[in-house]
Amino acid sequence: xxxxxxxxxCRQTMSKWMIxxxxxxxxxxxxMRRILLEQPVIFSDDTTVKVVGDNKAKSYMWLYGCGADSPxxxxxxxxxxxxxxxxxxxxxxxxxxxxxxxxxxxxxxxDGYPGxxxxxxxxxxxxxxxxxxxxxxxxxxxxxxxxxxNWAINHIKKLYRVETLIKDKNIDERxxxxxxxxxxxxxxxxxxxxxxxxxxxxxxxxxxxxxxxxNQWEKLERYTLDGRLSIDNNRAERSIKPFVxxxxxxxxxxxAKGAKASAILYSTVESAKANGLxxxxxxxxxxxAFTQPEPDIEQLLPWNVKLGDGL
Numbered sequence: 679x680x681x682x683x684x685x686x687x688c689r690q691t692m693s694k695w696m697i698x699x700x701x702x703x704x705x706x707x708x709x710m711r712r713i714l715l716e717q718p719v720i721f722s723d724d725t726t727v728k729v730v731g732d733n734k735a736k737s738y739m740w741l742y743g744c745g746a747d748s749p750x751x752x753x754x755x756x757x758x759x760x761x762x763x764x765x766x767x768x769x770x771x772x773x774x775x776x777x778x779x780x781x782x783x784x785x786x787x788x789d790g791y792p793g794x795x796x797x798x799x800x801x802x803x804x805x806x807x808x809x810x811x812x813x814x815x816x817x818x819x820x821x822x823x824x825x826x827x828n829w830a831i832n833h834i835k836k837l838y839r840v841e842t843l844i845k846d847k848n849i850d851e852r853x854x855x856x857x858x859x860x861x862x863x864x865x866x867x868x869x870x871x872x873x874x875x876x877x878x879x880x881x882x883x884x885x886x887x888x889x890x891x892x893n894q895w896e897k898l899e900r901y902t903l904d905g906r907l908s909i910d911n912n913r914a915e916r917s918i919k920p921f922v923x924x925x926x927x928x929x930x931x932x933x934a935k936g937a938k939a940s941a942i943l944y945s946t947v948e949s950a951k952a953n954g955l956x957x958x959x960x961x962x963x964x965x966x967a968f969t970q971p972e973p974d975i976e977q978l979l980p981w982n983v984k985l986g987d988g989l
Contacts (some may be wrong), residue, residue, distance in 0.1 A: 699961075700939025702968050705764065707942045709950060714761050715780060717744045719906050722794070723914035724770065725922055729937050737934075739941060740765040741918045742778065749954045749981075754848040756906055759981050760952035762917045764941035768934065772796035785904065787911040792895055803897030806910035809834045811890050815883035826874055827884055833867050833946035841909050852905035862898050871895075875986050917948060953980035960985060 714720060721743055726736045745760035748753045766772045772793035779797050786799035796802050812830045840859045844852045871891050878885045891898065901907040921944055950960040963985060967973045976982065
């Protein structure tokens with residue numbers, strides 16, 4: 679972030695500033711987390727991170743969020759705020775998610791990782807993951823043609839066409855259009871899965887894709903139950919991508935303390951971007967506000983801050 683303004687800092691200075699800033703912004707992070715856990719729909723994902731001071735070969739950066747990528751991307755009539763939060767943890771066990779969600783029992787978009795099932799949340803499956811299973815099977819086939827794989831991919835495209843149709847609709851309209859158009863497509867796809875399972879012999883990429891969908895079916899069709907839900911978990915994957923890209927540059931964290939500070943700063947930056955703010959301007963605004971004896975934390979939430987034209 680500093681480099682784009684022509685400012686070059688050594689790693690040691692950057693690390694000290696990052697940890698100090700993380701400590702300052704932690705109170706804002708905690709408020710956003712409380713607000714996140716009050717929402718009817720959230721999303722989650724995770725990725726690995728190397729921490730030198732940790733005895734484990736790899737640790738994890740978890741992502742939790744709600745809302746849209748930008749103010750313009752919000753569902754019509756939805757009052758869910760745009761929040762992106764990162765959480766560092768040395769483990770990937772289900773208890774890590776349980777502890778962070780602290781009894782959350784709303785909808786949660788997630789992949790097929792079994793650890794999510796230990797929570798009280800109602801898990802919503804991801805059709806992007808399901809589609810990827812079939813496209814991977816298609817690639818594995820090489821020049822060999824498979825009518826079944828093509829049928830599955832094309833059928834999933836039909837589900838996504840409905841999503842394009844409802845993009846600018848309100849919550850109630852999204853629900854009713856899915857009931858009328860998506861449910862019949864889903865029922866047809868499930869029938870095809872059951873029939874194809876007995877026809878595809880042996881352990882193949884196609885059989886794996888079919889079994890994945892059958893195992894996840896209840897979660898995969900759940901998005902049709904509420905107009906606020908999404909067909910996939912791509913919102914989470916887009917949100918975690920800046921961290922994944924950043925990891926290619928800095929490679930690792932020296933300490934768990936540094937990794938936790940990094941989580942808070944990434945949360946601050948990505949939540950700012952999701953609310954149309956320029957991260958540098960938002961962080962400058964926060965640092966100035968936190969020089970006051972008793973800053974109004976609620977007014978510092980990214981959706982409550984107005985800083986010129988934004989992104």
